[in-house]
Structure formats: structure tokens, C-alpha cells
Amino acid sequence: MNVREFLNHYSHGQRKYVGIRLHAADLKGASLSPIDLSRADLSHADLSYADLRDARLEHANLTNADLSWANLAGANLVDINLIGAELSEANLAGVDLSRGDLRCAQLQGANLEGVNFKNADLEGVSLQRANLRNTKFEGADLAGADLTGADIAGSDLKPGEIPENPHVASHCWVTWAGDRGEVSGSSATV
Incomplete structure (x- = not known):
């Protein structure tokens, strides 16, 4: 299904897209609330400024996706792959990111109030100026994260x-090499 077909189906009331492949899709500013994108491949997609409130994105692949300024408040992002994703200024208030892989993700200025990062991989993530009030980090890996x-x-x-030394965050880069992500040192290969 291409982006045009996807948006057409959505406009006609379809809300369940489990496992859909929308690699590198241009969905900038799309209003997709509510929606079930569990196990979807949205790697390299442009979802900047998108409305994804209360979306279901469990086990989805958003490697290198652009979600800057997106609204994901209340979304379920359990076990999500956000390696190298751009989430600057995004609203993720109340989101469940437990067991999520956010290595080298950019979350500068994001609203992460009340987020559950339990057992999440936050290696090299940039959380500069982020709102982390009432956030849970139990078991999360914050190696090289920048919380300035x-x-x-x-x-x-x-x-x-x-x-104390957020050296990894400023040296992360992510390249596409398949369906899974691996981070070695300060580089990420996906």
C-alpha cells in the first residue's frame, strides 16, 4: 500500500494497519489519531508535525524517522525501535516507551512528562532541555545520554x-543496512 492509498483508507474510517510497510513515507503533518500501527515499518518516514495522539505503535520500526514537533501524547510505544529518530520538540506526555530502543535519538526540547522509560535503551540519546518531570527510568540504559x-x-x-560525560550523544550517526539496529560505540547501524 502506498501513502496515497493509506491516507485514503484512513479517511474512510480504517484505523488498523498492523504490520504495514510505509518505509520513507511522507506523512508530514498527517492527522492520524486514533490509529493502530503496531509492528509497522515507518523507518525513515517523515512524521514531523503529525498528530499521533493515543496511537498504538508497539513493536513498530521508526528507525531514522522524523517525528519532530509530532504529538504522540498518550501513545503506546512499548518495544518500539526509534534508533536515530528525530523527536525534537515532540509531545510524548504520558507515553509508554518501556523496552524501547532509542539509541542516538534526538529529543531536544521534547515534552516527556510522565513517560515510562522502564528498561529502555537510551544510549547516546539527546535529552537537552527536555521536560522529564515525573518520568520513570527504572532499568533504563542512559550511557552517554545528554540531559543538559x-x-x-x-x-x-x-x-x-x-x-556526567555525554560524549556519545554528540557523536552518534545512523546508517541504513537492513531491518534491525545495532549500536557499536558511538555509531549506529540499522
């Missing part, structure tokens, strides 16, 4: 868990 200027009030982060 982030508001962590009410989160479960302990002083010893905050990375």
Missing part, C-alpha cells in the same frame, strides 16, 4: 544515574 538543561523534577533518576 533537562527538567528532571519528580523523576526517579538518582544523582549517580545521571551521565
Whole structure:
């Protein structure tokens, strides 16, 4: 199904797209609330400014996707692949990102209030100026994460868990090489 067909089906009331492949799709500014995109391939897609409130994206692949300024408030993103994704200024308030893979993702200025990052891989993620109030990080890997200027009030982060040298975040790069992602050092291969 191409993007035009997808949007046509959506406009006619279809909301379930489990496993759909929309690699590199241009969905900038699309209003897709509500929708079920569980196990979908949206790698390299442009979803900037999209409305994905309350979306179901469990096990979806959004490697290198652009979700800047997108609204994902209340979405279910359990086990999602967001390696190298651009989420700057996105609204992810109340989102469940448990077990998500966000290595090298860019979340500068994002609203992550009340997000569940339980057991998520946040290696090299940029959380500069992000709203992390009341966020849960139990078991999350924050190696090389950059939390400069982030508001962590009410989160479960302990002083010893905050990375002191966010050297990885500024050196991450992601290249496409298939369906899965692997990060080695400060590079990411997907």
C-alpha cells in the first residue's frame, strides 16, 4: 500500500494497519489519531508535525524517522525501535516507551512528562532541555545520554544515574543496512 492509498483508507474510517510497510513515507503533518500501527515499518518516514495522539505503535520500526514537533501524547510505544529518530520538540506526555530502543535519538526540547522509560535503551540519546518531570527510568540504559538543561523534577533518576560525560550523544550517526539496529560505540547501524 502506498501513502496515497493509506491516507485514503484512513479517511474512510480504517484505523488498523498492523504490520504495514510505509518505509520513507511522507506523512508530514498527517492527522492520524486514533490509529493502530503496531509492528509497522515507518523507518525513515517523515512524521514531523503529525498528530499521533493515543496511537498504538508497539513493536513498530521508526528507525531514522522524523517525528519532530509530532504529538504522540498518550501513545503506546512499548518495544518500539526509534534508533536515530528525530523527536525534537515532540509531545510524548504520558507515553509508554518501556523496552524501547532509542539509541542516538534526538529529543531536544521534547515534552516527556510522565513517560515510562522502564528498561529502555537510551544510549547516546539527546535529552537537552527536555521536560522529564515525573518520568520513570527504572532499568533504563542512559550511557552517554545528554540531559543538559533537562527538567528532571519528580523523576526517579538518582544523582549517580545521571551521565556526567555525554560524549556519545554528540557523536552518534545512523546508517541504513537492513531491518534491525545495532549500536557499536558511538555509531549506529540499522
